[in-house]
Amino acid sequence: MSKIHVTTTVNGEPAEFLCEPQESLLDVLRDKLQLTGSKEGCGSGDCGACSITLDGRLVCSCLVLGVEAEGKTIGTIEGLANGDELHPLQRKFLEHAALQCGFCTPGLLVATKALLDANPNPTETEARFWLAGNLCRCTGYDKIIRAVMDAAAEMRGEHA
Amino acid sequence: MPRLSYAAPASVPDAIKLLAGAEGLAKVLSGGTDLLVQLRSGRTRPELIVDTKKIPGIIGIRETEDGFVIGAATSGAEIGENAALVAAYPGVVEGTNLIGSTQVQGRASLAGNLCNASPAADSVPALIAAGAVAVVVGPNGQRNVPVGQIVIAPGRTSLAKGEFILEFHLPKPKAKQSDAYLRFIPRTEMDIAVVGCGVNLTLDANGVITAACIVLGAVAPTQVVVEAAAKAIIGTKLDDAALAALDAAARAACNPITDKRGTIEFRTKIAGVLARRAAKIAYDRAGAR
Numbered sequence: 001m002s003k004i005h006v007t008t009t010v011n012g013e014p015a016e017f018l019c020e021p022q023e024s025l026l027d028v029l030r031d032k033l034q035l036t037g038s039k040e041g042c043g044s045g046d047c048g049a050c051s052i053t054l055d056g057r058l059v060c061s062c063l064v065l066g067v068e069a070e071g072k073t074i075g076t077i078e079g080l081a082n083g084d085e086l087h088p089l090q091r092k093f094l095e096h097a098a099l100q101c102g103f104c105t106p107g108l109l110v111a112t113k114a115l116l117d118a119n120p121n122p123t124e125t126e127a128r129f130w131l132a133g134n135l136c137r138c139t140g141y142d143k144i145i146r147a148v149m150d151a152a153a154e155m156r157g158e159h160a
Numbered sequence: 161m162p163r164l165s166y167a168a169p170a171s172v173p174d175a176i177k178l179l180a181g182a183e184g185l186a187k188v189l190s191g192g193t194d195l196l197v198q199l200r201s202g203r204t205r206p207e208l209i210v211d212t213k214k215i216p217g218i219i220g221i222r223e224t225e226d227g228f229v230i231g232a233a234t235s236g237a238e239i240g241e242n243a244a245l246v247a248a249y250p251g252v253v254e255g256t257n258l259i260g261s262t263q264v265q266g267r268a269s270l271a272g273n274l275c276n277a278s279p280a281a282d283s284v285p286a287l288i289a290a291g292a293v294a295v296v297v298g299p300n301g302q303r304n305v306p307v308g309q310i311v312i313a314p315g316r317t318s319l320a321k322g323e324f325i326l327e328f329h330l331p332k333p334k335a336k337q338s339d340a341y342l343r344f345i346p347r348t349e350m351d352i353a354v355v356g357c358g359v360n361l362t363l364d365a366n367g368v369i370t371a372a373c374i375v376l377g378a379v380a381p382t383q384v385v386v387e388a389a390a391k392a393i394i395g396t397k398l399d400d401a402a403l404a405a406l407d408a409a410a411r412a413a414c415n416p417i418t419d420k421r422g423t424i425e426f427r428t429k430i431a432g433v434l435a436r437r438a439a440k441i442a443y444d445r446a447g448a449r
Binding site: 004024044045046048054060064067070133134 | 165267
């Protein structure tokens with residue numbers, strides 16, 4: 001049967017793949033492009049573990065069809081670090097021990113990056129509401145929020 | 161199971177041709193936040209998905225002399241970022257922005273929320289209260305349908321085969337007109353309305369209500385326009401007696417079910433409470449304009 005050919009951009013690099021109409025973008029990223037950082041938690045848009053950006057907009061990749069990526073610009077967790085140098089958010093998540101099993105972490109990092117791109121100086125309330133669609137079942141949210149607020153402050157240049 | 165195909169037509173006629181020509185079930189894809197969940201669970205088994213997002217104008221917001229035109233597939237996030245729309249219709253925007261998470265807001269659309277036809281859809285009560293009109297296109301041309309006439313039963317719309325919504329028209333608000341939407345959920349985020357209430361009010365220069373529309377969600381199979389509630393407050397300054405009459409009229413209009421989110425008694429009581437609170441917010445907003 002004929003699959004659909006899709007040409008897209010992932011983390012700044014051109015990418016192409018063949019997929020079935022009903023395949024989710026999450027499945028395409030993980031199984032066809034070997035970008036396994038995005039996780040599948042619920043598959044229904046409730047948990048945020050598959051968070052990516054699509055043309056700069058934060059979305060759940062499980063709620064996007066692979067074919068919809070045609071001509072789009074995709075950002076995944078794999079694009080966050082600069083080579084071997086961790087993004088400040090990643091570093092702060094480690095410093096604050098804001099992860100245990102780590103399953104929700106890629107989604108939280110992608111979602112937080114999108115928050116800070118839009119609003120570099122969020123209140124704690126704004127950060128908590130923004131991240132309400134990213135569920136964590138073991139770390140607890142306080143350490144995550146502390147890491148987010150600390151990283152935001154550092155990225156604003158408020159402490160050396 | 162028939163094999164699924166996908167098409168992303170770049171024009172309205174092409175989209176209509178595809179939808180009307182499908183032998184089996186054809187589904188319209190906007191943001192996909194409901195459709196993809198239903199596809200995955202097997203609740204819907206279409207043979208064709210028509211992605212409308214490549215149609216020019218179906219994403220975006222335009223301010224015209226007559227009001228606002230919101231493309232059917234415009235995301236909730238984009239709606240929330242439009243300062244002119246937020247100023248003109250804060251209730252429509254707050255209802256829309258209550259749908260799902262930040263991630264869901266990045267995709268969820270007004271047409272999707274409406275055509276998913278849930279009684280609990282958060283964007284719908286305020287849209288109806290605003291007098292919003294859906295521009296429906298299909299094999300027999302274009303028709304303008306008040307939003308309140310789209311949903312006919314849970315999961316069912318009045319759209320015929322081959323039809324889809326292209327855009328929504330919101331009239332330009334009058335002086336001293338504003339709106340509000342409130343919903344009750346047992347937590348602060350990420351839940352489905354137990355009761356929702358949209359209120360749109362117009363005041364005169366003395367603060368007397370001259371026009372009102374109160375719409376309840378999640379208390380009946382479809383959204384309910386409560387005309388008795390509007391009558392109860394028109395001609396008043398929303399004093400305590402008017403609020404009590406509004407509360408009673410809202411409760412009397414309820415025909416809810418008992419489910420895990422709330423009982424019939426609870427939903428009925430909350431409908432009155434939300435009607436009062438949303439009316440107060442809309443009244444203050446209208447007075448401040």
